[in-house]
Amino acid sequence: MQILKVENISKIYGGKKSTNKYVALKNISFEVDKGEFVGVMGASGSGKTTLLNILGSIDKPTTGRYIMDGKDIATLNKDELAKHRINNIGFIFQDYNLLDTMTLKENIILPLALKGHKVNIIEEKLFKITKDLGITKILDKYPYEVSGGEQQRAAACRALITSPRIILADEPTGNLDSKSGKDLLELLTFINKEYKATILMVTHDVFAASYCQRIMFIRDGEIYNQLYAGDNKKQFFDSIIDVMSVLGGEGR
Amino acid sequence: MKLTTLAIRNIKRNFQKYIMHFFSLSFSVFTAYSFLALMQNEYVITAFTYSTRYRAMLKGFGIIIMVFVIFFLISSNKSFIRARKKEISTYALFGMTNRNIGKLLFLETMIVGFAALIIGIGLGIFFSKLVAMILLDISLASFTGDIAFTIDPKAIYLTIIIFISIFGVMGLSGLQVINKFQLVDLFKADKVSEGKSGGSKISLIISLMLIGTGYYLASLDDPLTVVGVSIPVLILVILGTYLFFWGGLPEVLSFIKRNKSSYYRGINLISTSAFSHRMRSIGSTMATIAILSAVATTAIATGFTLYKNIEKNTYDIIGYDMYFYGGQEKILDDIYRAFEKHHTKIIEEYTTQRYITSPQMEKIVVDDSRYIYDETDYFRVYSQSVYNKLVSLSKSDLKPVHINSNEAMYVSPYIFEELDEAVVGQLLTFSDQTIKITSTLRSGIVSFGALRTLVLNDNDFERLLQSGDILGVNKNGIPYDKVTIFNYENPLKSRALDNELTRILSGNVGSYRTAYNHYNESLETFGLICFIGFFMSMVFILMTASLLYFKQVMAAEEERHHYRMLRKIGMDSQVEKRVIVKRLLPVFLIPLLIGITHSIFAMKAADTIVFSNMIPLENSYIIVLAFSAVMYSAYALVYGIFYFITKGQYSRIVK
């Protein structure tokens, strides 16, 4: 089942009158099905974050449409967009983006609290998700009191707790050491399998990308290539390295 | 001169932040100049400073203001520097020494300070005439004149000297803040610095107990005790307030957090956690502001109540625009001529005979001292109808009375509860009649010099006069002086008439009083107190409110990324608005409410000590509160305005 359909999206920074226009995305089109774990790869500056922000409706495309749940998201007004985000999208950011005024627990329940759910429902969901993701013990700590990996796991809980249609992750392993990074990737895979969550992950790390089922490569704002994971993980990994070496992204 | 260029560029770039800093600096300069110019103003000097008492009062007030200005400037300077922590750490990262950073900030302070000096003194000069006229107008009833516009070089010179030294201190305290910064702070941003504010039940309970005890002591009934405990009360309440903000309020917040069904609403979750996160850095400021608000509201409410009651108090004591006894034959014609000369219409005139009586009665002893009666004592005595006539002519609130036969009312300026109990029921034995005192009244109006007065039923009075118990003549058979009262137009404003009346009366009558005299003496003292109260309150209100503004705007810079993140996860603009309201309102509301509550109890003490004597009503405290409420509302209004300015600015920054 199709969850997201992107049609001819372009993004030009620098306004109409501005002399130094910059085309960040050019005529991008693709689809994402329910339950997919899609990777977006590309060199630094290729437009990955721009794409993700547009999909997350934080940013607007200059032209083109993208359709989610049968609705053209670009036509929504500001408050409808906010509602759309809280209902349909879960974000995981490179720098976690947890509020340091709140405990991990408060951070995690924030989207549900904003949606106005009842306490018992909130606690029930919180309990299940934090147990699955293994952070029940540190829930009452503040973000600056725990490690980066734990913060990112809390961020994942926050993204997941509303059962969003799609989880958008922008270089989630970017700030983590390799062990925590691996843990998080396994967690995402687990979420993808167990929760049937659809995930779109931006990364320029080949190892991270190898966890995906499908990878879209972006170069200079255009889709350059796509790769599907086969049964052989090693082979998938090698082919990613090949594409990346052409694109000029650094592999780890 | 690279530092200077950098300094100027920084000011330009940080203009938004600097504008408020600039405002507070200019306002401080304005305050100082206005005050100094006031002290030099020749009208003010002739009106007040001839008296050492007034001069001391003005000086003391000046010192309080200056201390406060210094506190305010240093603390706003520190939070200003802290808000620029990142920028400063960046300089350090690029290898600038602390000395040079200090120099840079000092230069910036001096440039902005110099501009503030010019603006502040300019405003001061512009408004100096107004300030002096306000002081003279509220302190001198007869002040109608225009005063000359003056520029005071001495005040300018003093202001400049004072502020250059203050800027020096600010620079040094800034350097101290910089030295405390660690380079790592740059990378950790503000995460660790604030942390959880540790509340505890114990500190909440202790703080409430301290404040409660203070309140209890302040509302005791005995004036002398209240005066005696005033210092302990101050200490209790101040300690309690700080403890409340340091440990009590965080506990209240964590209590709120434990109520999940309300805390887990998005808005409450965001605003409460953000507010409690700020608690530690803003707690002391809020406590200080609560206490300053209490001082300011109390000062202004006291001044206002005193001021508003001067006229009433005058008539409660004097009763009429003028009265005198004795010498009528000699001077009445002169008096009529004086009124004619000053084109003043006489509204009421009444003359009556005065009588005394000395019945037999028990000695009444209260608190080991004799209060009522001795063989040598006498009562002034009125018949009910003469008393009612006098009362109806008076400008006080006294009501006419009805006295049954064989009963009497006892009137004295000095009556308190125990005496009242002791006097009521006493029997007065006359030659062939006994009369019982059935009521008392605290008033000095109808006594005209006597300490104790009786009011009798008309028939009783007539009978006792016949029987010789009531006498209109003294031992030598000479009649007692008659008393004459006058009410006339414009009694409190016409200085020339009063001077002439005083000249006619003094030395020629038994005794006399005029409302004008009493009113103007009170006005001079209370008007000055009132002016000081207003001036101080204005300074306190504006400075505390702008300090709060300042802190919140600085906080907004840091909280900006929270809002950006919240928007990403789907906070809509309605929710955002409400979050901002809930985040900012407590910052203004809590200190204001605590300050006003403190002040309500302070006014209770002031009522016990001062007002209950001034306002001859059962419940003078209610009146005092009513007057105070006017000033509390004004205070709240200014805070409200600042709250909205802050909200606007905060919303703009986090957008």
Ligand SMILES: Nc1ncnc2c1ncn2[C@@H]1O[C@H](COP(=O)(O)OP(=O)(O)O)[C@@H](O)[C@H]1O
């Ligand atoms: N707000 C912006 N204004 C102008 N140019 C931008 C803006 N955001 C990103 N860009 C440019 O668009 C290009 C793509 O950026 P981005 O999507 O962040 O790349 P990536 O995430 O792939 O590293 C970059 O060259 C960047 O400089």
Ligand SMILES: [Mg+2]
């Ligand atoms: Mg990026």
